[in-house]
Amino acid sequence: MSIVCELCDASAGDILVSTDQLRVILVDDANYPGFCRVIWNAHVKEMTDLSDADRNVFMQAVWKVEAAIRAVMQPHKMNVASLGNMVPHLHWHLIPRYTDDAHFPNPIWAAVRSDAPDQSALDARRNLLPQLRQTIMSNFAS
Amino acid sequence: MSIVCELCDASAGDILVSTDQLRVILVDDANYPGFCRVIWNAHVKEMTDLSDADRNVFMQAVWKVEAAIRAVMQPHKMNVASLGNMVPHLHWHLIPRYTDDAHFPNPIWAAVRSDAPDQSALDARRNLLPQLRQTIMSNFAS
Numbered sequence: 001m002s003i004v005c006e007l008c009d010a011s012a013g014d015i016l017v018s019t020d021q022l023r024v025i026l027v028d029d030a031n032y033p034g035f036c037r038v039i040w041n042a043h044v045k046e047m048t049d050l051s052d053a054d055r056n057v058f059m060q061a062v063w064k065v066e067a068a069i070r071a072v073m074q075p076h077k078m079n080v081a082s083l084g085n086m087v088p089h090l091h092w093h094l095i096p097r098y099t100d101d102a103h104f105p106n107p108i109w110a111a112v113r114s115d116a117p118d119q120s121a122l123d124a125r126r127n128l129l130p131q132l133r134q135t136i137m138s139n140f141a142s
Numbered sequence: 143m144s145i146v147c148e149l150c151d152a153s154a155g156d157i158l159v160s161t162d163q164l165r166v167i168l169v170d171d172a173n174y175p176g177f178c179r180v181i182w183n184a185h186v187k188e189m190t191d192l193s194d195a196d197r198n199v200f201m202q203a204v205w206k207v208e209a210a211i212r213a214v215m216q217p218h219k220m221n222v223a224s225l226g227n228m229v230p231h232l233h234w235h236l237i238p239r240y241t242d243d244a245h246f247p248n249p250i251w252a253a254v255r256s257d258a259p260d261q262s263a264l265d266a267r268r269n270l271l272p273q274l275r276q277t278i279m280s281n282f283a284s
Contacts (some may be wrong), residue, residue, distance in 0.1 A: 046220050048208045059201055067190045077230055078188050081223035085239055085247035088219055097227055105227035107251035 007089035008043050017140045031102040033126040034073040036065050040090040062092050068135040069096050072128050149231035150185050159282045173244040175268040176215040178207050182232040204234050210277040211238050214270050
């Protein structure tokens with residue numbers, strides 16, 4: 001029996017876009033509405049394991065998602081990261097950050113601030129998610 | 143008097159490679175020998191603010207540095223991130239990660255592990271830095 005990688009299951013998560021090579025997921029994170037992941041379908045560990053052509057396809061997808069998040073969510077700053085220490089299967093985190101969010105100005109993996117954002121600010125951002133879905137799908141259709 | 147951005151000072155840090163558009167810095171981090179940054183010289187906030195051509199130049203540099211770090215430092219996993227919450231001037235962090243490092247498997251911005259690596263493991267990695275410098279410079283020369 002082989003070791004199962006959770007990102008090898010291409011049907012998991014809230015999939016906005018799916019191609020032969022990659023998929024875009026809307027992450028369900030209570031503190032970070034608009035957080036998306038771009039996941040390479042094949043089980044590859046590092047960006048420099050990909051061919052130049054595949055790496056370019058992957059990064060073009062990342063920038064399409066970033067553009068959509070910026071257009072709709074209007075973040076203060078974008079955070080973009082490929083870590084994969086726990087799941088060594090290539091995936092990019094795209095996180096819209098706000099000066100009042102739960103960790104700002106620290107990375108979202110640091111300790112939560114004591115003065116976390118109030119629910120109304122989060123709700124306002126969450127209300128943008130239908131528009132974000134539509135914009136990401138449109139960016140891949142063009 | 144304008145607000146000073148520390149990354150607009152192109153002479154700061156341990157510069158391994160410098161081009162008209164970007165520079166590569168060896169970061170002085172006691173826990174992470176081999177940690178490098180690729181910094182865009184112009185004060186630009188987000189990757190999607192760059193032209194396609196500039197973004198491609200930037201990412202090609204990132205992958206040259208990743209390739210050198212992997213070849214010399216032999217990490218368990220690469221971490222690659224563009225955050226910039228404190229300094230909104232484009233820069234990529236490239237961090238070689240090891241299962242015994244100070245934060246593994248968490249991101250380096252999380253709380254330090256109680257069972258941090260011993261000094262000899264760090265020293266062995268630190269001894270690779272001259273070779274890393276040479277390899278990064280070679281990757282940009284070719």
